[in-house]
Amino acid sequence: MEVDMIFKIAAIGIIVAILNQLLIRSGREEQALLTTIAGLIVALMMIITQISDLFSTIKTTFGL
Amino acid sequence: MNIVSICALAIVSSVLSIALKRHNQELSILISIGAAIIILLSVIEYILSSIDSVSSILAKANINSAYVTILLKVMGICFLTEFTCDYTKEAGLVALSGNIALAGKIIILITSLPMFSEVLNIVVKLSGGELSD
Secondary structure, three states: OOHHHHHHHHHHHHHHHHHHHHHHHOOOHHHHHHHHHHHHHHHHHHHHHHHHHHHHHHHHHHOO | OOHHHHHHHHHHHHHHHHHHHOOOHHHHHHHHHHHHHHHHHHHHHHHHHHHHHHHHHHHHOOOOHHHHHHHHHHHHHHHHHHHHHHHHHHOOOHHHHHHHHHHHHHHHHHHOHHHHHHHHHHHHHHOOOHHHO
16 A cells, blocks of 8 residues: 555655745745645645545445 | 554554644645545455445345445445545534535435335335325
8 A cells, every 4th residue: 555655745744844944044935935835736746646546446336 | 454554554644744733734634634545445445345245135135226326325425525524624624524514415315315205105005005195
């Protein structure tokens, strides 16, 4: 199963948090916001493929 | 994936999600959704086998197979709306989760309408047919 997906997302979160602080301290607030949004998009794309798998499995199992 | 690994996964992902909550809330809820998806995907295989056995038993008891499909559909709708309601509520959007629950109930009502008419017919037949007109 894709257990490592959770750890990937956690890693993305931690890296984005650190980059955010780094960029804010060095005065580049906009780039901090951009990295946060980029991290969010990457994690969201990974989760969306999982969600579509789950929903298609449910659709086929229950005949929805 | 037995229950032990499911519980371990749940604990680890909850700790990770809380760890990330302070810095960015979006990723913390994404982690909890990802963990739920993995758990549900591993559990769904058991549902599949139980559905086959239940439908074969019902076929033996010569119950109309249309009811089995309706029953399965309603179970699927409940499964999905429950999952979405819980996660919208956890994200803090209580009104949205209430709306989703309402929509799920309405859809279930509509899909199970043919069963109601069937039950009414049975009741009318049982009561000797005086109430039919």
